[in-house]
Amino acid sequence: DAKTTQPPSMDCAEGRAANLPCNHSTISGNEYVYWYRQIHSQGPQYIIHGLKNNETNEMASLIITEDRKSSTLILPHATLRDTAVYYCIVRVANGSARQLTFGSGTQLTVLP
Amino acid sequence: GAVVSQHPSRVICKSGTSVKIECRSLDFQATTMFWYRQFPKKSLMLMATSNEGSKATYEQGVEKDKFLINHASLTLSTLTVTSAHPEDSSFYICSARFSGRAGEQYFGPGTRLTVT
Numbered sequence: 402d403a404k405t406t407q408p409p410s411m412d413c414a415e416g417r418a419a420n421l422p423c424n425h426s427t428i429s430g431n432e433y434v435y436w437y438r439q440i441h442s443q444g445p446q447y448i449i450h451g452l453k454n455n456e457t458n459e460m461a462s463l464i465i466t467e468d469r470k471s472s473t474l475i476l477p478h479a480t481l482r483d484t485a486v487y488y489c490i491v492r493v494a495n496g497s498a499r500q501l502t503f504g505s506g507t508q509l510t511v512l513p
Numbered sequence: 514g515a516v517v518s519q520h521p522s523r524v525i526c527k528s529g530t531s532v533k534i535e536c537r538s539l540d541f542q543a544t545t546m547f548w549y550r551q552f553p554k555k556s557l558m559l560m561a562t563s564n565e566g567s568k569a570t571y572e573q574g575v576e577k578d579k580f581l582i583n584h585a586s587l588t589l590s591t592l593t594v595t596s597a598h599p600e601d602s603s604f605y606i607c608s609a610r611f612s613g614r615a616g617e618q619y620f621g622p623g624t625r626l627t628v629t
Contacts (some may be wrong), residue, residue, distance in 0.1 A: 435617075437620075439557075442604070442623070442625070443622055443623060444517070444519075444606045444608075444620035444621050444622045444623045445557070445606070445608075445620045446620070447617055447618070447619060447620075450617065488556075500547045500559050500562055500608075500618075501547075501608070501618055502559070503549075503556045503557040503558075504556060505556055506556065
């Protein structure tokens with residue numbers, strides 16, 4: 402699986418958009434970008450995933466660059482409950498039973 | 514969305530005893546379940562992968578005789594920490610892979626094990 406690089410921490414004001422970057426310059430053509438988050442002392446929560454097109458769901462938007470070497474997770478209106486560690490993971494999907502490999506992630510702190 | 518439960522959420526046990534942690538997928542079938550361990554301020558580390566009806570595959574450095582995994586049905590996997598020691602104290606998290614989807618994994622809420 403391709404390695405990912407994320408900033409260790411970020412702050413965001415409540416109500417503003419939180420933009421979390423992820424670099425995955427060695428991503429392969431059949432690898433998806435997944436985002437999970439982990440609120441303190443809880444299990445990780447699936448947020449969103451994508452292959453090459455931008456994706457949006459009720460939680461967030463995922464913007465993937467045209468060359469797929471980086472992506473950005475956008476929380477459009479961050480709340481205090483969005484404070485968590487956010488993990489960007491690159492992995493082959495469909496038909497693979499391989500596990501998710503977690504890096505260090507980004508600690509997002511939403512400030513009142 | 515898919516729900517994964519774990520039981521117990523917290524357990525304290527004495528050194529030398531064994532502890533069983535259950536992981537259940539509540540509203541979907543999971544042919545594959547994963548067990549992770551997380552130490553304070555660290556990321557999740559995969560311990561083992563279990564497929565229903567077969568033996569688990571352990572990651573390097575994880576003792577299979579100490580961490581017994583049973584995946585007897587499509588909705589239940591168990592992790593038994595045998596002869597627990599204080600250094601086994603950790604946050605144990607299971608994950609279930611939704612069989613029919615594009616590889617999303619859903620995680621349980623975790624079990625905090627403290628060995629005294």
